[in-house]
Amino acid sequence: MSDSICIAVDAMGGDFGPRVVIPASVDALKRHSHLTLQLVGQQHVITPLLADALKNSSAQSCVSRITVVDAANVIANDERPSRALRKRSDTSMFRAISQVADGAAQACVSAGNTGALMALGRFTLKMLPGIDRPAIITAIPSVDGASYMLDLGANVDCSAEHLLQFAIMGSVMTTAVEGIIEPRIGLLNVGEEEIKGNEQVKLASRLIREHGDLNYIGFIEGDDIFTGKADVVVCDGFVGNIALKSSEGVARLIGRQLRTSFSDSPVRRFIAWLAKPVLDEVRMHIDPARRNGASLLGLQGIVVKSHGSADRTCFGYAIDQAVAEVQMDVPGSINRRLESQAI
Amino acid sequence: MSDSICIAVDAMGGDFGPRVVIPASVDALKRHSHLTLQLVGQQHVITPLLADALKNSSAQSCVSRITVVDAANVIANDERPSRALRKRSDTSMFRAISQVADGAAQACVSAGNTGALMALGRFTLKMLPGIDRPAIITAIPSVDGASYMLDLGANVDCSAEHLLQFAIMGSVMTTAVEGIIEPRIGLLNVGEEEIKGNEQVKLASRLIREHGDLNYIGFIEGDDIFTGKADVVVCDGFVGNIALKSSEGVARLIGRQLRTSFSDSPVRRFIAWLAKPVLDEVRMHIDPARRNGASLLGLQGIVVKSHGSADRTCFGYAIDQAVAEVQMDVPGSINRRLESQAI
Helix, strand or coil: CCCCEEEEEECCCCCCCHHHHHHHHHHHHHHCCCEEEEEEECHHHHHHHHHHHHCCHHHHCCHHHEEEEECCECCCCCCCHHHHHHCCCCEHHHHHHHHHHCCCCCEEEECCCHHHHHHHHHHHHCECCCCCCCEEEEEEECCCCEEEEECCCCCCCCCHHHHHHHHHHHHHHHHHHHCCCCCEEEEECCCCCCCCCCHHHHHHHHHHHHHCCCEEEEEECHHHHHCCCCCEEECCHHHHHHHHHHHHHHHHHHHHHHHHHHCCCHHHHHHHHHHHHHHHHHHHHHCHHHHCCEEEECECCEEEECCCCCCHHHHHHHHHHHHHHHHCCHHHHHHHHHHCCCC | CCCCEEEEEECCCCCCCHHHHHHHHHHHHHHCCCEEEEEEECHHHHHHHHHHHHCCHHHHHHHHHEEEEECCECCCCCCCHHHHHHCCCCEHHHHHHHHHHCCCCCEEEECCCHHHHHHHHHHHHCECCCCCCCEEEEEEECCCCEEEEECCCCCCCCCHHHHHHHHHHHHHHHHHHHCCCCCEEEEECCCCCCCCCCHHHHHHHHHHHHHCCCEEEEEECHHHHHCCCCCEEECCHHHHHHHHHHHHHHHHHHHHHHHHHHCCCHHHHHHHHHHHHHHHHHHHHHCHHHHCCEEEECECCEEEECCCCCCHHHHHHHHHHHHHHHHCCHHHHHHHHHHCCCC
């Protein structure tokens, strides 16, 4: 794609703020020659760090493609969304989203407070017609590659209609970003039989099936999230958040046990050294950080959320995700899909 | 403990039925010299398999400690609980539970249909006074050893009061079986702050805190299930089932990726051979099969559910779990705790 893309980056968000965001942004400019970035945040903090990041010669070509948008305040990681909404003006997160709302940028990336990002995104960009609530979607590793899962925590209480909307948005996103024509949609439940589950998922299953325009494969269970049985896994935000974090927890437990067991003796440490390329390969396949970049779907604009603890490389993946969504016009694709259907 | 223990085993349940249950039962008799088992199921199927399992000399000492209780029918794995209730008479599962209700056995073990086991258990044994619904609890691996988690799928819709009851039952179970005096209780949620979560968990958190007699540590997130932060993880059955199965799914994905990557070349296969003891050690620590044996808490009797796919060794763990619960009188302990408190 040769069209130029402009992305607003919340430079202050995340556990490490500008120290990670700024070098990651300069790296992204090197990767994407048609990309322009707006670093939104405290100018007096950003400017010296940016000068530093641009110092080496290979970054010089990036100078003209990166600007600073001053914003005096920062939304704290533990700020309540309602408070973030009230104090929004002149915060880096609100300003970054506003750049998208004003048409000055085509997407926004932030590693800040998810609840605040959701509230500000919804307030500023508004929902797409036909979508009641935004949903958080991300790619998760599976046997064959990756699946997409939503919602991952934007909505702790969802109706069956919301789950149907998530199914439609997830389907469009997977087609746009992964090129899968008719993504298989699975609804997360405690069993595969139609009689299983709570009223919400039973009704949602009927709605998705009756919708007719989705490649719906029915209920899937928790262990199927990672088998690639479905291209899109649909669930409410409470369940999705806990399922994903549980999985990350067990993956970390396994990693920790491997490290402990492999460092038990000099012989084992030697075997670990031999096995390192294999273990690194497996880690690369599984590591959620490689797939950093969760998207807020359902808004009239692209907002990508990076893990708060993302390092320079991982924050770069979130920028890449935003670039891909701009190129494929994900919100426009969802909107066209909704307009073509009576849901 | 020298008191003799009698357990009724549903010989027909699970994916492999008597072919696994019978040898596992004979093994359990060898491990527990004061154990007596009743194999409940189709006598004409059980008798030849039992004769076979008892054939070798070391099993001869078990002959007098194992009896067959005839039951002509079997509840299918996909039978609806309501149908299982209607057709119950003369099914192996119902008969095995009835042995407990009648005082002929002190516990029942089945690898059959969980929903049916729950319905029949509730119908036959009745709930403990003060407990509205049974909950499924099991041990899960953590950094330091194991935690207990409930509910794992018995209840797809729970009220805050149910979650409080689960917290009490989980606390008593963990003290009884693991000897932990004041088990730390964590309530599973999408965040640790009091403002996070749906109404159900927010109210449950207040109830558990106000209850006063539990060592409640507040909300925990999905990734904390496996860190050992809480000794007892409380959640509703929908979330618990999906969290546990998701974790099993990612553990299997990692196992599969390790096998694939380690078999990529002759050199790697050699390294895999060297690394096998380490990998086996980690698998042993993580493997949920090692912790086979989920208990139905809240009933006036002990019912242990084995994985349907359990092999001979794993089914044995479920019997061991039942033995431990009889020795520690888990239902009696829960009852005494409830009687001593106004909940």
